[in-house]
Amino acid sequence: MTERPNFDDYFDAIVVGAGLAGSAAALTMAQQDLEVLLIERGNYPGAKNVFGGTMYTPRIRELTGEGFEDAPVERHLGTKRFGLLSTEDETAMSIKPGQWQESPHNDTYTVLRGNFDEWFADQAIEAGATLITETTVTDLVREGESIVGVETDRPDGTIHAPMVVLAEGGNSLVSEAADLKETDPPEKVAIGVKEVRKYDRETIEERFGLGEDDGAAYHYFGEGACGGGVGGGFIYTNKRTLAIGVAYTISDAIEDDRKPDELLSDFKEHPAVAPLVKGGRVVEYSAKSIPEGGASSVPELAHDGAVIIGDAASLLLNNGIHLEGTNMAVESGYLAGNAIVEAIHAGRTDAAALQSYPEELESSYVMENLQNYDWFSDFAHDEKQFLFQQLPKALTEAELEFFKQDYEPKETHAKRAKNMLLRAAGGWTGAAKKAWKYRKLLS
Amino acid sequence: MSAHPKTPEIERPSIEDRLYANKYTDHEDSHLGVFEDETCLDCETYDCVSVCPANVWRNEGDEDGVPLIAYENCLECGSCRWACPYDNVIWENPPNGTGMTYRYG
Ligand SMILES: Cc1cc2nc3c(=O)[nH]c(=O)nc-3n(C[C@H](O)[C@H](O)[C@H](O)COP(=O)(O)OP(=O)(O)OC[C@H]3O[C@@H](n4cnc5c(N)ncnc54)[C@H](O)[C@@H]3O)c2cc1C
C-alpha cells in the first residue's frame, strides 16, 4: 500500500472487519452520509471468511437495490434435503417447492464468500465508505471508560474515531481482550471443516438433479455424519464446485478419537455420500469456528463509543434444522448502523444514546429466534446419544422391517416396525416423555 | 477402504495434499504459542492437538512435552483457543494480510 492520508480523527465510525456484518453496517452508515472507515485483516474482504453455505439475502437485497442484480451468487437454492445417517444407512427427506424456483427465490443462494464479501464491501465503498485491507485491529483505544479508537498493526497504527463497530466474527479477539465479551466454553462453539472440490458443471447438475441456475443444500445428521457429536455434515452445490464439510462442537471434537479432518474423510466415504462427491479435485481446504451459544452467549451490545454485531456478538442460530448466521449478521449491522447515525446526529456516542440498536434487535426476528431456540444447545447435548446414534439406527431397523419381503403379511411387519421404534424411544412412557421434550423442535 | 464394497473409492487426502490447494503467505513470527510451558508439561489431554484440523499442534514422539506448533499450516479457525482447558493458548491474528487467503470460502 502507498502513502496513506492521515486517517486519525477524520471518520465518524471505524468498522472492525469487512465481513457481512461489518459491510452491512458500513453501507448503512455511508448511505446516510457518515464518514466510515472499514478495516479488514485479509488481502481483500472475504479472504479470511468461510461458511457452508447458503446466504440469506432479504436485507442485502433491500440495502443494495439494483446493485443486487450483479451480486456474485452461485445458484439459487431450489432443493433442501435432510438425511439421517447411521454408519451404513440413510433415511432422507427432500423438498423442492415450486415457489423457490421463482424470483426472488426465497432470498436463499449458494455463494462463495471469497467473491460475495468483496462485492458487498464494494457496495459500501460505492456509497462512500473507505476500505483498508491487510490491516489488523489489535486493540481498542480508551479514554476513561469510553472507547475512542483502535490500534492496528500498521506503522502509526492508532486511529481515533467517535464510534467503533466490532464486526470481527466468531474469533472475537479484540472484543474479548477488551472485556466486552466472555470467551465461550468449548460446548458453545463449533468447528466447521470443509473441502471445496471442483467438477464439471454437468456432473454436479446430473448428480443433484439440477438445472442451470438452481442449487441444492444437503444436510446430514447422525453417527455417519459426525460420530456421536452434536452437529452434522453438509454438501452445497455451487456452479462448478461442491462445498463438502462437517461441523460439530469443539467439545465433541475433543471427545471423538478422530481429528476433524479424519471425520470429514469418513463422512465423504459414507455409502450415501460417496456417490455424490466422488471424483473432482480439492481446490481449497478450510476451517472456521461457529458461535453456537445462542441468546445466553449474546454480550452487552452497546458500550460508550462501541457496538458489537454479527458473529462477534454470537448472533447465530443453529437448532439442527436451521444454521443461519448470514442474515442475522447483516440485520445487526443494519440496525447498529442506523442507531449510530441517530446518535451521531444527536452529538452523542455513549451507550445510552445507542440503545435503539439492542432494542430494535430485541424486537426483530434475530433475538426472537435466538430466544426461542435457546434451549436447543443444552438439549442436544443431553439427548445426543438418542438423537444422533440410537435414533438413526432404530429408524433403519424399523424401515427394513416395514418393507421386508418374505412370507409374512404386511400388517405383521408394520406392527413389528412400530414396536421397534417404540422400544428405541423407551416404551410408551419414554415416547410420551420424548414427544413432550421434542415438541419445541417443531413449534 | 470404504465402508461398503459397492461404495465408490473416495480420495482421502492427507493434510499436506489438502493444504497444498490453499494460498498461504508466510509471516516470520508464529502467531500461536503457549503462555506457560509448565502447563503443557502437566497437561494430560492435549486437546489442542485433538481438535486441530490442520495438524498444527503436534505431540508426536514426546508424549509429555510442550506440543510442537507448525504455525504455517494454520487455517485460522481458532478451535485450539477454545479447546485448551487451561486457557494456555496464545492466539493472534497473523499480521498485515498474511496467513491463509481463501479464494472460495
Ligand atoms: C462452516 C460454517 C458453515 C456456515 N454455514 C452457514 C450457512 O449455510 N448459512 C448461514 O446463514 N450462515 C452460515 N454460517 C454462519 C455465517 O458464516 C456467519 O454467521 C457469518 O459469516 C457472520 O458474519 P460476520 O460478518 O459477523 O463475521 P465474519 O463473516 O466472520 O467476518 C468477520 C470479518 O472480520 C475480519 N476481522 C476479524 N478480526 C479482525 C481484526 N482484528 N481486524 C480486522 N479485521 C478483522 C475478518 O477477516 C472477517 O472479514 C456458517 C459458518 C461456518 C463456520
Ligand code: SF4
Ligand atoms: S496448549 Fe493446552 S491443551 Fe495443549 S498441551 Fe498445552 S495445556 Fe494442554
Ligand code: SF4
Ligand atoms: S486455529 Fe485452527 S488450524 Fe490453527 S492451530 Fe488452532 S485449531 Fe489448528
